[in-house]
């Protein structure tokens with residue numbers, strides 16, 4: 001079985017052909033990051049235009065690298081939720097045309113489900129397992145019980161950690177820092193933090209009184225913002241110039257972020273074990289998303305998994321961020337499970353907002 005996966009939910013146009021053993025036959029990706037960095041964020045119509053300009057070429061490239069004829073495909077899988085409406089629309093309408101032309105079944109994909117299942121392509125991981133997804137656009141903890149059987153334990157009530165780190169990096173003007181100018185905000189913070197002392201600033205972990213698995217990062221972002229303004233005054237410099245205490249601030253904000261993420265994850269593990277959702281002795285925690293590449297945050301999570309006898313797994317970095325392989329693999333998983341394979345695409349729509357699985361976050365809070 002071979003599945004073509006197509007992803008356009010945000011700012012990457014990606015496609016891949018994957019088989020049922022997890023072999024990647026061909027893949028291609030076009031990232032819009034450079035364009036969006038210049039405007040300081042994604043402008044949806046610009047993203048839409050770039051997807052339109054690239055989708056044909058990217059899908060063609062994935063197919064030609066894989067050296068298969070499209071007739072050999074078992075199905076076409078495409079992200080239809082959640083994401084930017086204008087971006088999702090490009091991928092969906094392109095895919096529907098292709099499905100029609102090739103007379104293939106269509107498998108609509110939930111972007112977060114795909115992120116969560118990616119680990120099963122690279123590692124032998126059985127259900128159930130716990131997943132922590134931390135990126136620029138997402139932040140959630142979920143129990144994965146099956147291909148399309150998720151319990152949502154917690155999510156960010158405001159922004160995602162990558163978004164917060166990007167905003168702090170921008171506020172610190174790290175793009176002007178000679179060592180960080182080409183790095184994403186989160187990576188720049190991690191890099192600079194190594195040169196700083198986290199004890200010079202004391203940013204409190206968010207939501208300390210809420211005994212659930214939800215997250216919050218916008219309060220932390222505002223506190224850091226205020227601190228930076230105050231430091232600028234003290235150092236007598238203008239907004240937009242580099243602070244001498246930037247490394248200390250980076251170290252402290254990274255530390256608080258790691259503590260917050262580790263605490264919520266610890267609670268999720270305890271809750272799942274207490275409910276017998278996860279095995280006492282060989283539970284697995286999967287961590288993915290762009291922020292998962294942060295080694296300081298990983299260390300904090302390692303402490304949690306060591307203390308709870310869990311195994312910590314992360315997909316390789318190229319599969320942690322948005323890609324076509326994870327969409328194709330999700331298609332394979334659904335094909336094998338016989339779930340959500342459409343032979344008639346009449347009435348299919350993209351959904352910009354769509355939670356993952358059954359939300360039991362309230363129950364988690366009440367159990368504590």
Ligand code: ATP
Nearest residue numbers: 135136137138162184185186187289290291294321
């Ligand atoms: P989505 O949420 O749909 O996956 P995205 O583009 O925001 O989309 P990713 O590409 O997975 O997400 O991750 C990008 C985010 O990860 C950015 O916010 C970036 O700052 C953050 N990031 C990347 N490297 C690091 C790092 N080493 N430490 C912390 N954050 C990082």
Ligand code: FE
Nearest residue numbers: 115135321322
């Ligand atoms: Fe993503």
